[in-house]
Amino acid sequence: MAEITLARVDDRLVHGQVMQVWTKGHGTNAAYVIDDATAADEFMKEIYESTQSTGGLAIKVFSSDSIVDEWNKNQFGDDNVALIFKSIAYAKKAVDGGVPIKELNVGGIAIKPGTTKVIESVGLSKDDAELCKALDAAGVKVYFQKIPSSENVSLSAALAKMG
Template identity: 55%
Template sequence: MGKINLARVDDRMIHGQVMTKWTKGFGTNSVYVVDNATAADDFMKDIYVSTNSTGGLKIKVYSSTEVADEWKKNQFGDDKVVVVFKYIKEVKEALDAGLEIDALNVGGVSKKPNTDFVIPTVAVGADEKALLKEIHDSGIEVYFQTVPDSKRVEYDSVIK
C-alpha cells in the first residue's frame, strides 16, 4: 500500500524546495502534482511527467478528482508520495472526492489582491481561510511551513 508522506499547497508546484527539501527522507519515490488546469492540458501535463527527477522521483499530474480516484483505487499502489496542490480549493475538492490525508502543509501561496500574509510565503484571502477552516475542522492538521528547517506555524496561531 502506498503512503502520502506530505500533502502540500504550493502554487509554484514543482520547484527546488519541493524537489530537494520536502522529498528527502521518508522513502519518497513520487511527486503527484494536483492542478485541474495542468491536468486538462496535455502539453503541460507531458512537460511535468517528462521531467521525472534525476533523483529517481516519478512525477504524475492529476486533477483534484483524479487524485482522489487514484487513492480510492489502491492507495497509490507502492508509491510513497508528496502530493503538491496548486490551490487550496483543489485540496478541498480532492478531500470531498475521497482523498484521505492526515495533515496539510501550506507553504507557498503568492500574494494576490484581497489576501494577507499569514507567513512570509503564504497569502490567503477570505475564501482560502474558509476552506482551510473546513479542512481543519474536519480533523486534518493544517500548518504553515516554507521548508522543513523553517519554523512550523500551526493553523490556530494564524487563522482566527
C-alpha cells in the same frame, strides 16, 4: 498500499524546495501534481511527467477529480507519494473524496491584493481561510511553513494574523 509522505499546497507546484527539501528522508518515490489546468494541458502534463527530479521522483499529474479516482482505484499503488496541490480548494476536494490526508502543509500561495501574509511565502484569502477551517474540522492538521527549517505556523496563529 501507498503512503502519503507529504501533502502540500504550493502554487508553484514542482520546484527545488518541494523536490529536494520536503521529500528527503521520507521514502518518497513519486510526486503527484494536482492542478486542473495542468492536467488539461497535454503539453504541460507531458513536460511534468517526462521529467524526473534529480532525486529520482516520478512525477504524475492529476486533476482535482482524477486524484480522488486514482485513490479509489488502487490507493496510489506502491507509491510513497508527495501530493502537491495548486490550491487549498483542490486539497479540500481530495479530502472530501476520501484521500486520507492527515496533515496539510501550506507553503506557497502568492501574496496579492485581498490576501493576508501569514508567512513569507503565503497570502491567505478569506475563502482559503474558510477552506482551512473546514479541513481542520475534518481532522486535517493544517500548518504554514515554507521549508522544514523555517518557522511552522499553526492554523490558529495564521487566522489570528487575519484579524
